[in-house]
Amino acid sequence: MSSGSDRSAYGSDASDRSSKRSDSPDEPTGDTRQPVDTASKHSFEGSIVTFQDGSRWKITKPLSQRAYQQNDAPFEARQVFTCVCIDDPNNAHSETDKREAVMKIKYQVTGNYARYKDLVEEYEERAAEAQDTEKAAKNLETVRSLLHTATHPVYFTNESAAMEISALKYFKRMNCPYTPHLLGYTLGLVTEDTDDQGLGMVGGLILYILMTKVPGRQLRVRDFFRLPPSEREELRRALKEALIRLWRRIEPQDSALRNLLWDSEARKCYIVDFEDYRQVRCRNPESEWEDRHYRYWDVDESCHTKYGIEDVNQGQNPETNVPDVKEVHLT
Numbered sequence: 001m002s003s004g005s006d007r008s009a010y011g012s013d014a015s016d017r018s019s020k021r022s023d024s025p026d027e028p029t030g031d032t033r034q035p036v037d038t039a040s041k042h043s044f045e046g047s048i049v050t051f052q053d054g055s056r057w058k059i060t061k062p063l064s065q066r067a068y069q070q071n072d073a074p075f076e077a078r079q080v081f082t083c084v085c086i087d088d089p090n091n092a093h094s095e096t097d098k099r100e101a102v103m104k105i106k107y108q109v110t111g112n113y114a115r116y117k118d119l120v121e122e123y124e125e126r127a128a129e130a131q132d133t134e135k136a137a138k139n140l141e142t143v144r145s146l147l148h149t150a151t152h153p154v155y156f157t158n159e160s161a162a163m164e165i166s167a168l169k170y171f172k173r174m175n176c177p178y179t180p181h182l183l184g185y186t187l188g189l190v191t192e193d194t195d196d197q198g199l200g201m202v203g204g205l206i207l208y209i210l211m212t213k214v215p216g217r218q219l220r221v222r223d224f225f226r227l228p229p230s231e232r233e234e235l236r237r238a239l240k241e242a243l244i245r246l247w248r249r250i251e252p253q254d255s256a257l258r259n260l261l262w263d264s265e266a267r268k269c270y271i272v273d274f275e276d277y278r279q280v281r282c283r284n285p286e287s288e289w290e291d292r293h294y295r296y297w298d299v300d301e302s303c304h305t306k307y308g309i310e311d312v313n314q315g316q317n318p319e320t321n322v323p324d325v326k327e328v329h330l331t
Contacts, residue, residue: 043196044081044105049208051184053092057083057210059103068199070111073150074158077195078106082213093183101183102213106161107190108204113150119143153190153203160275161207167250167274168211178242179271180211214270216261224257225304235262236299238269240289246271247285251278257298 047059064080085098093101123140130136168182175181188206224232239260246252252259253276261270282288294300304310 044079048086049083049103049186049188049210051186051208051210053184054087054089055085055092055184056087057101057103058086059083060100063102068109068111070109073111073113073116073146074154074204075109075111075150075201076106076158077109077199078104080104083210097183097212100213102180102211104164104209104211105206106157106209107194107206108154108201109195109199110201111150113147116143116147116150120147153201153205155205157205157207161209163277164274165209167277168209170249176245178245178269179274180214183210183212185209214261214263214272215266216263216268216270219257219260219262221257221298221303221307222309224299225309231264232299232301234267235269236294238262238267239294239297239299242269242271243293244285244289247280247282247288249280249282250274251280253277255293255296260297260299 044059045061048056049059050056059081060083062079062081066077066079068077069075081103083101083103085093085101088098120140120143123136123143127133127136127140165182165185168180170176171179172181186208188208190200190202190204190206192200192202194200194202194206219227224235227235243252252271252274254273259271259273261272262268263270291300295303298307
């Protein structure tokens with residue numbers, strides 16, 4: 001697959017170590033903050049969030065544990081919740097979506113900024129000894145900006161958030177049947193009560209991403225190998241179908257079972273979490289398929305050995321779910 005925009009790893013130059021903002025029109029920019037009615041001091045549960053279309057959504061229950069990213073500035077926490085629409089004055093949403101949707105919340109937190117201080121000291125020394133003073137000054141400015149981002153409130157979203165919003169917009173526009181669709185997003189500000197661990201960067205940004213709720217359940221690797229072999233094979237076929245559809249424009253990079261939802265009734269696989277992907281252009285994605293992709297998503301039959309998990313159905317016939325008859329060679 002040819003890549004439309006590859007994401008490069010950090011290089012040795014200071015300019016490669018910064019978190020770059022996308023210039024995509026799909027990235028949230030400007031002041032789009034809306035009021036948030038906080039019903040609980042230590043939790044988003046029960047809070048009411050107003051989006052740009054005027055709709056108001058009440059956060060009901062968490063779908064994930066809160067996760068912290070405290071290595072790369074701007075540091076953030078994120079958590080996913082279900083929510084219900086309590087007011088839609090402009091009839092912007094369908095009745096199905098209003099009954100239950102998903103809200104991903106990301107907000108700035110404090111983190112370990114020691115390495116950024118070290119970088120500043122390193123590049124100050126380099127600047128003092130440099131022959132190319134213009135480049136040295138630029139590098140020093142970059143690492144000082146990184147340190148400031150790590151230690152002060154910022155008013156821009158990081159790259160992963162902008163990428164996910166862009167992907168969800170695309171899926172909505174294309175009516176993709178294998179992913180959530182964007183319903184809206186809005187911004188707020190971190191307060192002292194935002195994070196009950198006291199890690200919130202007061203005055204920093206909160207991003208609320210509202211999306212459709214897709215059916216199915218999340219499987220751990222252990223859960224996957226508790227499924228009958230025939231159902232595991234059906235899940236693999238469904239995953240292949242979903243990925244081939246996505247690969248026309250988007251290739252997920254965070255490929256893992258945790259980012260799949262399996263709808264056992266419809267025998268359909270949904271892919272979620274698009275914070276990390278490559279933009280691609282593939283006219284015939286089916287020709288790109290190789291079964292090794294199953295390993296990347298932890299659904300290959302070899303993965304139970306990789307993770308040291310017992311296949312409870314090992315030795316059973318996938319069609320009849322009864323023990324196999326082993327061939328005996330007579331001598």
